[in-house]
Amino acid sequence: MKIYLKFSTALLLFAASPFILTSFHINLLTEILIFGIFALSLNVIVGYTGLVSLGHAAFFGAGAYTAGIIAQNISANLLFTLGGAVLLSVILACIIGLFCLKVSGFYFLMLTLAFSQMVYSFVYQSTGWTGGSNGLSGIPNPILFGWELSNTVWVFYVVASLFLVVYAILGIITESPFGKVLVGIKENEKRLKSMGYHTNIYKYAAFVISGIFGGVAGALYTYFNGFIAPSDIYWTMSGTVLIMVLIGGAGTMLGPVLGAALIVLLETIVSTYTNMWMMILGAVFIIFVIFFPSGIYGISKDIFKGIQNHTVRPKVKNISNEKVS
Amino acid sequence: MYEETILEVNAINKRFGGLEILKEVSFDVSRGERIGIIGPNGAGKTTFFNLLTGDLTPTQGTIAFHGKHITNEPNYKRTRRGIARTFQKNNLLEKLSIFENLLLVLQRKHGIKSTWFKVRNNRSYRALYEEAEALLETWGLHGRRNTKVENLSYGEQRQIEIMLGVATDPSVLLLDEPTAGMSQSETDYIVELLKNLPEALTLMIIEHDLDVIFGLSDRMLVLYNGHVLADDTPEAIRDNQQVNEIYMGKARVV
Numbered sequence A: 001m002k003i004y005l006k007f008s009t010a011l012l013l014f015a016a017s018p019f020i021l022t023s024f025h026i027n028l029l030t031e032i033l034i035f036g037i038f039a040l041s042l043n044v045i046v047g048y049t050g051l052v053s054l055g056h057a058a059f060f061g062a063g064a065y066t067a068g069i070i071a072q073n074i075s076a077n078l079l080f081t082l083g084g085a086v087l088l089s090v091i092l093a094c095i096i097g098l099f100c101l102k103v104s105g106f107y108f109l110m111l112t113l114a115f116s117q118m119v120y121s122f123v124y125q126s127t128g129w130t131g132g133s134n135g136l137s138g139i140p141n142p143i144l145f146g147w148e149l150s151n152t153v154w155v156f157y158v159v160a161s162l163f164l165v166v167y168a169i170l171g172i173i174t175e176s177p178f179g180k181v182l183v184g185i186k187e188n189e190k191r192l193k194s195m196g197y198h199t200n201i202y203k204y205a206a207f208v209i210s211g212i213f214g215g216v217a218g219a220l221y222t223y224f225n226g227f228i229a230p231s232d233i234y235w236t237m238s239g240t241v242l243i244m245v246l247i248g249g250a251g252t253m254l255g256p257v258l259g260a261a262l263i264v265l266l267e268t269i270v271s272t273y274t275n276m277w278m279m280i281l282g283a284v285f286i287i288f289v290i291f292f293p294s295g296i297y298g299i300s301k302d303i304f305k306g307i308q309n310h311t312v313r314p315k316v317k318n319i320s321n322e323k324v325s
Numbered sequence B: 001m002y003e004e005t006i007l008e009v010n011a012i013n014k015r016f017g018g019l020e021i022l023k024e025v026s027f028d029v030s031r032g033e034r035i036g037i038i039g040p041n042g043a044g045k046t047t048f049f050n051l052l053t054g055d056l057t058p059t060q061g062t063i064a065f066h067g068k069h070i071t072n073e074p075n076y077k078r079t080r081r082g083i084a085r086t087f088q089k090n091n092l093l094e095k096l097s098i099f100e101n102l103l104l105v106l107q108r109k110h111g112i113k114s115t116w117f118k119v120r121n122n123r124s125y126r127a128l129y130e131e132a133e134a135l136l137e138t139w140g141l142h143g144r145r146n147t148k149v150e151n152l153s154y155g156e157q158r159q160i161e162i163m164l165g166v167a168t169d170p171s172v173l174l175l176d177e178p179t180a181g182m183s184q185s186e187t188d189y190i191v192e193l194l195k196n197l198p199e200a201l202t203l204m205i206i207e208h209d210l211d212v213i214f215g216l217s218d219r220m221l222v223l224y225n226g227h228v229l230a231d232d233t234p235e236a237i238r239d240n241q242q243v244n245e246i247y248m249g250k251a252r253v254v
C-alpha cells in the first residue's frame, strides 16, 4: 500500500509542477527525468547484474536518431517514433549483447565501449540519414492522438508519465524472481549456475531490457530537444550516465535518478561559469568514489537511520534492527 | 542400498595443458550409496567432482546419469537432473541473507525463476516462502534468516553449503570436504546431519578427516596420482597395505 501512496504523490507533484515552476525549471526537470530513465536503464546491468558497461550511449543514440529520422521522414506520431526507437534498440541490444556477453569484467567494459564507438562512427559517416557532424535538426514536434506537443509543458507531461511507467516497470522487474536471479548473478555467478540457473540467458535478457529503456530515454530526448548531435552518442555520454548510476547508488531504484538529478543540475549551474564541465564531472566522481562509495542514496539512508536511532532509541545499540516480515 | 545404478563413469581422463590430472577413472554408483573419497592433496579429488557436476568436462571418457549421457552437459543442467554439490571453499552469496540464498534455490525448483512481471514476496509466492521457512526451521537457522551469510561463522557457512545442495532436491549429493576447518563439536554436528539425510539420497564425500569418512561411508574410493588406487569396503581399505603406505602412512587408522 505504501508504494501506491508514494506513486500517487509523485504523480500529483508532476501534475502540479507546471503550475508552480517556471518554464526554465520545467525544462530542467524534464531533462533530469530523461536522464533518470537513461540511468535507470543502465542500472539494470550495472547495479543489478554486475555488468559494467561503457557503451550505453549506443542505445540512447539509436533511440534518439530513430525517433528523429522517423519524425522527419515518415510520421511525427509519438507512438510511431517511440515504437521505432524501441524496435531498433531491441535489435541493437540483441546483436551487441550476443558478442559482449561472451566475455566478462574488464573485457565486457571494453567491448561495449568498442561497439558503441562503432555505432557512433556509423552515425557520423551516414551523413545522408543523420546529418553527420551537423547532427539532426528541425525535428518536428511529436504528435500524440492528433495533438501536437508544441510546448514545454506537454513534453514535460509525456516525459513525466513515461518516467513513472519506466520506474514502475523496472521496480517490478528488479523485485521479481527474475530480478532476484540477476542480483544473485552479480553476487556470485558460479553459485547461481550450481543452483541450476542458465545465467547467460539472464544476463542477455537484462542487457536487452537495459538497451530498450536506454532507447526510450533517447527518443524522449529528441522530443525534448528537437535536435540531436553526434556527441549524444559519443563515449563521453556513456561515461556520464555510468557516473550518474555510480554516484547515485548502483543497485537501488532511487539512486540513479538522484545521480541524474545531481549531474544535470551541476552541469546547468557550472556551464554558466566555465566550460570545464568534464573536469568538474571527473572531480565529483572521484570525490564520491573515495568518500561516499555507497552513493547519494546510501548516504541519505545512513543519515536517515542515524537520525532515527538518535531520536527513537538514544542509548540502545542497534543490533536487532533486522526486519522480520 | 538399492540395486539401481545411477551414475556410470567410464574411463574419464582430465588434462590441464600437458598435465594429466585424472587417468582412466571408471566408477559406478548405485542409489543410496555413501561413498567416501580419500587421497593425498592434489590427487585429483576435487577435479573428479568438477567433472561429475559439469564445472569441467573430461578430456576423454564418458559419464552417464540414470543411463543418459551427460559427459558434456553444462553444470546448471546437471543440477536440474539431480546432481548437487558443495564446494571445498565456501562459495555462497555472501552479501545476501541466508533466506535469500535459499529462496534462489527454491524459486528455480518451483519454476518461477524467470517470472519478471510480479514482485516476489511472501504473499505473491506463499508456497515458496513456506517451503523456505520450513527448511530453515529444520536446519535450525530460522532465527537468523535475515543475517547476511558473510556475518556467519565459518562453520555455519559450511552448513549452509550443505543446505543449499540438499535444497535443490538432488539424487546425488557431492560433498567436498564438508567438515574441513571445523571444530570437533561442529564436525560432530555435521556428521549427525549427514547421517540423517534420506536413505535414498546418494552421497559422495571427499574428506581428509578419517574418523568422519569411516563413520559415514559404506564404500570407499582411494584416489592417488589421478587414478583409482582402491575401491572397496571401508574394512578392506583399512587393511589395504598399499593404501596404508601411501595415504595413511603417517596416521594409521585403528
Ligand SMILES: Nc1ncnc2c1ncn2[C@@H]1O[C@H](COP(=O)(O)OP(=O)(O)OP(=O)(O)O)[C@@H](O)[C@H]1O
Pocket (backbone or CB within 6 Å): B016, B021, B039, B040, B041, B042, B043, B044, B045, B046, B047, B048, B088
Ligand atoms: N583449473 C586447473 N588448471 C590447472 N591445474 C589444475 C586445475 N584444477 C586443478 N588443477 C591441478 O590438478 C591437481 C589436482 O587438483 P584437485 O583440486 O583435484 O586435488 P584434490 O585431490 O582435491 O586436492 P586437495 O585435497 O588439496 O583438495 C592439482 O595439482 C591442481 O594443481
Ligand SMILES: [Mg+2]
Pocket (backbone or CB within 6 Å): B045, B046, B047, B088
Ligand atoms: Mg580438493
